[in-house]
Amino acid sequence: MLPTILRSVVRQARRHPLYVALNVLGLGLGIGVFLILALLVRYEYSYNATIPDVAHIVRIDEHVTEPGTAPSESADTTFHALPFLRQDFPQIHDAVRLVGTTLRVTRDGHDTAFDGYATDPSFFNVFALPLLNGNSADALARPDAAILSQRTAMTLFGSVDVVGRTIEMNRAGTKSLYTITGVLKLPDGPSFLRDDAEILIRISPQEEKNRSCFLRWGSSCGETYLRVNQQADIADINGRLRDFVARRAAGPDNDPIAWGANPEKTLGFSLHPLTTTRFHDMGVQDIEDGADRNVVNSIGLIGLLALGLACANAINLASARAVLRAREVAVRKTLGASRQQLFVQFMGEACVLIVVSAILGLALCELLMPEVASLMGEAVRVDYRFVLPVLGGLVPVCTFAAGFYPATVLSGYRPAAVLAATRMPSGGRNAARLRNVLVAAQFAIAICIVICTLVISRQTAFLRNADQGYAKSGLLIGNQLRTEDIARQRRMLDALRAVPGVTAAGFGELEPHAPSLHNSTYSWASPHGMLEVQLLGDRVGAGYFEAYRPRLLAGRWFDPARGQDEGVSKASIKAGVTTYNVVINAKAVAAFGFASPADALDKIVSTEEVKARIVGVTDDIRFLSPRDPVKPQITYFNALTAAPFDDPIPAVRYAGVTRAVMAERLNRAWRALEPDQPGDFVAADDRMATYYSGDEKRGRLFSFGAAAALVIACLGLYGLASFSAARRVHEIGIRKTLGATGRQIIVLLLGDFLRPVVIACLLACPVAWMAMRAWLSAFDERIPLTSSLFLMACASALLIAACTVIGQTLSLARAEPARALRAE
Incomplete structure (x- = not known):
C-alpha cells in the first residue's frame, strides 16, 4: 500500500502542482508558526521551573491597604518579620533575604556594572544551586565573600578558576575589596536568578543595624524567600498570616517599630510559590519579571489557530481537488477497489503531505526562531526534546483533521453516477458551502488577530507617548x-x-x-x-x-x-x-x-x-x-x-x-x-x-501571528478561487454571449470570492471587541475602542483578499466566449 500511496502523491503533484504546493506551503507555515509560538509559551510557563526543588520555595509579598488609596501588593517586604516567621511557623525549613543591588567591579582601570544581590549565608539552603568552584556550605560565611556567576567570571577573568582571587567592587559609592569564594552555575531555563544574580555578596552588619527595612514593620528594601518542608505547608501558613500580623506587628501609635493597634486591617502578607510568580507579578509592585497570563495564553491560542487555519486550508484545497479525481475513483471501484481501501489510500496520501509539511514547518521554525527570539528579547531556542515529540503528535492529529473529510468524500463517489455524467462533478452545494464556511472561518480568525494587534500597538504607543504630567522632552x-x-x-x-x-x-x-x-x-x-x-x-x-x-x-x-x-x-x-x-x-x-x-x-x-x-x-x-x-x-x-x-x-x-x-x-x-x-x-x-517593553514584545508576536494567519487564509482563498475559476469558464462564456461586460463579470466574481471575507469581518469584530475590552481594563489609562481600528482591519483584509483573487478574476473576465464554450 505504501508504494501505491507514494506513487499517487507524486502523480498528483505532477498533475495538480498548484493545489499540492498551496497545501504543503499552508500546512508547513501553520506548523512552523505553531512550533515557534509553542516554544515561546513553554518558555513563559517554565519561568523559575529549573531552580532545584522549586515546588518548596515561596516568596513573601506585602499587602498594604491604607485609607484613600487602592490596595497594593509589593514583592519587597520588611525583613523585620523574618525572625518572628521562623519562630511561629516550624514548617519553614529555611529563609533568605535578597537585596537587589548594582555592583561595579573595577578591573584594569575599567568599571563594569553587574546586577547582583546582597544576601544571607542561608542562600544555598533555600536555592540549592550548584557551584562550579567553591563549597556552597561556607561560600558566604566570611563578610567579604563574593560569589560570581559563570558568565560574570568569564567576563572578568576569562576563566571559572577564580576562587581565592580578590576584586574591588563599588556599591552605591562605597568601594570594598571582596574575595571570590565560589562560581555559581545559574539555572539553564528562564528565572529571576538567571537575570539578576550575576554577583552575590553578604548583607553587611551595618545595613542590618541602620536600614529601616531591617528594623521596622512596613519598611522594605528587598525580597524574602522561604523553603517550606511540604507543599501543603504553603496553604497552612497563608491561612495563619493575618493572625501573625495581629500578634507581631501590633503596638501603640507612637511606637516607631510597630504598625499600630490593629495592624491586620491595613498590613498583610502572603506566600507565592516561585512556579506561579511569573504571571502573578503583573499586579505586584517592585518587581519587573511579570507577564500577563492572558496575553501568553493568547499567543498560544494564535499558534493553535494558525495550525487550525492550515488544516482548514488543507481540507478546502483537498475537497476542491477531490472532484478532479472523481473519475479515477469511479474507475478503480469498477475494477474492484473497496471504499475502505480507497479511504486508507487517501488518508495515507494526506499523511505523506502532512509529513512533508511538518519537515517544512520544522525548517521554518529553525530559520525564524532566532529572529523571533531577538524580536522578543528572550533567550528562546529550538529545543528538540520538546519539538520532536510535539511533531510526532501533530502528524496524526493533522492527518485526521485535514484528511478525514476529503478521504470520506473521495471514497464515497458512486461509479455509475460519475461515469454517466458528461461533466466532472462539482461536489454539490454542501461541498461549496463547506468551502465558503472554511474560508470565512479562516479570515475571521485572521481579522480578529489583526484587530488585537492594532489595539495592542495603539495602546503601547499611547502609553509611551501619553502625557505623564511633566514635560519629558529635554x-x-x-x-x-x-x-x-x-x-x-x-x-x-x-x-x-x-x-x-x-x-x-x-x-x-x-x-x-x-x-x-x-x-x-x-x-x-x-x-x-x-x-x-x-x-x-x-x-x-x-x-x-x-x-x-x-x-x-x-x-x-x-x-x-x-x-x-x-x-x-x-x-x-x-x-x-x-x-x-x-x-x-x-x-x-x-x-x-x-x-x-x-x-x-x-x-x-x-x-x-x-x-x-x-x-x-x-x-x-x-x-x-x-x-x-x-x-x-x-x-x-x-x-x-x-x-x-x-x-x-x-x-x-x-x-x-x-x-x-x-x-x-x-x-x-x-x-x-x-x-x-x-x-x-x-x-x-x-x-x-520596562513598563512598556513587555507589551511591545508581545505585540510584535501578535503581528507575526496576524501576518501568518493572513497568509494562510489567502492561500486557501487563492486555491478556492483557482478551483472556482476552472469550474466557471462555461458559465462566464454564456454570460458574455448574452451581453455581460467585462466590468460586470469582475464585479460578479469579486462579490462571490469576497463574500466569505465580508462574513468573516462581521464575525471577527464582536469577538475582538470583547477580548480587547477585557485586556484594556487592566490599564489605568487606555485608548478608546473606536470603530476606526475595526474598519482598518476589515478594509485591509478585504484589500488583501481582493489582491489575492484578482488574477483569476481578470483572466475569467477576459476569456473569449467562443473558446470557453467550445472547450466545454
Whole structure:
C-alpha cells in the first residue's frame, strides 16, 4: 500500500502542482508558526521551573491597604518579620533575604556594572544551586565573600578558576575589596536568578543595624524567600498570616517599630510559590519579571489557530481537488477497489503531505526562531526534546483533521453516477458551502488577530507617548546621590547647573520608575467628619518645577523666599515649627473630597507631628506603571538651607544640544565630584521603558501571528478561487454571449470570492471587541475602542483578499466566449 500511496502523491503533484504546493506551503507555515509560538509559551510557563526543588520555595509579598488609596501588593517586604516567621511557623525549613543591588567591579582601570544581590549565608539552603568552584556550605560565611556567576567570571577573568582571587567592587559609592569564594552555575531555563544574580555578596552588619527595612514593620528594601518542608505547608501558613500580623506587628501609635493597634486591617502578607510568580507579578509592585497570563495564553491560542487555519486550508484545497479525481475513483471501484481501501489510500496520501509539511514547518521554525527570539528579547531556542515529540503528535492529529473529510468524500463517489455524467462533478452545494464556511472561518480568525494587534500597538504607543504630567522632552534624570552631607548635595547641584546647555536643575526624592516608599496617613476635618488618606510623600528643591514642568491647577508653587515653604526637618521640629506649606496632586484633591483644586487651597491636612497647609495643586504625575493608578501625593519643599535630602535624584532640563552630548557632559560633571557613584543620566522615557517593553514584545508576536494567519487564509482563498475559476469558464462564456461586460463579470466574481471575507469581518469584530475590552481594563489609562481600528482591519483584509483573487478574476473576465464554450 505504501508504494501505491507514494506513487499517487507524486502523480498528483505532477498533475495538480498548484493545489499540492498551496497545501504543503499552508500546512508547513501553520506548523512552523505553531512550533515557534509553542516554544515561546513553554518558555513563559517554565519561568523559575529549573531552580532545584522549586515546588518548596515561596516568596513573601506585602499587602498594604491604607485609607484613600487602592490596595497594593509589593514583592519587597520588611525583613523585620523574618525572625518572628521562623519562630511561629516550624514548617519553614529555611529563609533568605535578597537585596537587589548594582555592583561595579573595577578591573584594569575599567568599571563594569553587574546586577547582583546582597544576601544571607542561608542562600544555598533555600536555592540549592550548584557551584562550579567553591563549597556552597561556607561560600558566604566570611563578610567579604563574593560569589560570581559563570558568565560574570568569564567576563572578568576569562576563566571559572577564580576562587581565592580578590576584586574591588563599588556599591552605591562605597568601594570594598571582596574575595571570590565560589562560581555559581545559574539555572539553564528562564528565572529571576538567571537575570539578576550575576554577583552575590553578604548583607553587611551595618545595613542590618541602620536600614529601616531591617528594623521596622512596613519598611522594605528587598525580597524574602522561604523553603517550606511540604507543599501543603504553603496553604497552612497563608491561612495563619493575618493572625501573625495581629500578634507581631501590633503596638501603640507612637511606637516607631510597630504598625499600630490593629495592624491586620491595613498590613498583610502572603506566600507565592516561585512556579506561579511569573504571571502573578503583573499586579505586584517592585518587581519587573511579570507577564500577563492572558496575553501568553493568547499567543498560544494564535499558534493553535494558525495550525487550525492550515488544516482548514488543507481540507478546502483537498475537497476542491477531490472532484478532479472523481473519475479515477469511479474507475478503480469498477475494477474492484473497496471504499475502505480507497479511504486508507487517501488518508495515507494526506499523511505523506502532512509529513512533508511538518519537515517544512520544522525548517521554518529553525530559520525564524532566532529572529523571533531577538524580536522578543528572550533567550528562546529550538529545543528538540520538546519539538520532536510535539511533531510526532501533530502528524496524526493533522492527518485526521485535514484528511478525514476529503478521504470520506473521495471514497464515497458512486461509479455509475460519475461515469454517466458528461461533466466532472462539482461536489454539490454542501461541498461549496463547506468551502465558503472554511474560508470565512479562516479570515475571521485572521481579522480578529489583526484587530488585537492594532489595539495592542495603539495602546503601547499611547502609553509611551501619553502625557505623564511633566514635560519629558529635554529632560534627563540621574541616579540617586547617596550622601546626607548637605554641602556635597549643594556642590553637586551647582555643578550640574553650571554645565553648558542646562536651563534648569533640581532635586527630588521620587523619580520615574521609582518605588513608592514614603507614605503617611494624613487627616482632614471635613464638614462630614474626619477623613484619613494615605499620601505618597516627596520632597523637592529649587529648580524642580523648572526641570519637570508639572502643570499647576490651582494656587502656586514653592517660593524659597517664603519661610513657611521650607519643609519638615529635625531642626524645624525641635524649633517648634508645626505648620508647613505643601503642594498636593489632583488625586489627593479627589481623595479628600475637595470640590475642586481651588477648593483645596489653604486647607490643613495633618499627621500626628505636622500640619500641612495646601498652597498649590498640580496635575497628577505618573512615575510608576501605567497599569497602576496614580497615588494621592503630597510634596514638601527643601531649599537645602537647613536639612539635606534623603538620597536625592537630580533632574536636568537642557536645550541646544543633543541628548547624548548632554548626558556625557552631565556624567562628566558628576564624576568630577562623585567618582565612586555613577551619574548615569538618561531620559525619563528610558527609565519607564520596562513598563512598556513587555507589551511591545508581545505585540510584535501578535503581528507575526496576524501576518501568518493572513497568509494562510489567502492561500486557501487563492486555491478556492483557482478551483472556482476552472469550474466557471462555461458559465462566464454564456454570460458574455448574452451581453455581460467585462466590468460586470469582475464585479460578479469579486462579490462571490469576497463574500466569505465580508462574513468573516462581521464575525471577527464582536469577538475582538470583547477580548480587547477585557485586556484594556487592566490599564489605568487606555485608548478608546473606536470603530476606526475595526474598519482598518476589515478594509485591509478585504484589500488583501481582493489582491489575492484578482488574477483569476481578470483572466475569467477576459476569456473569449467562443473558446470557453467550445472547450466545454
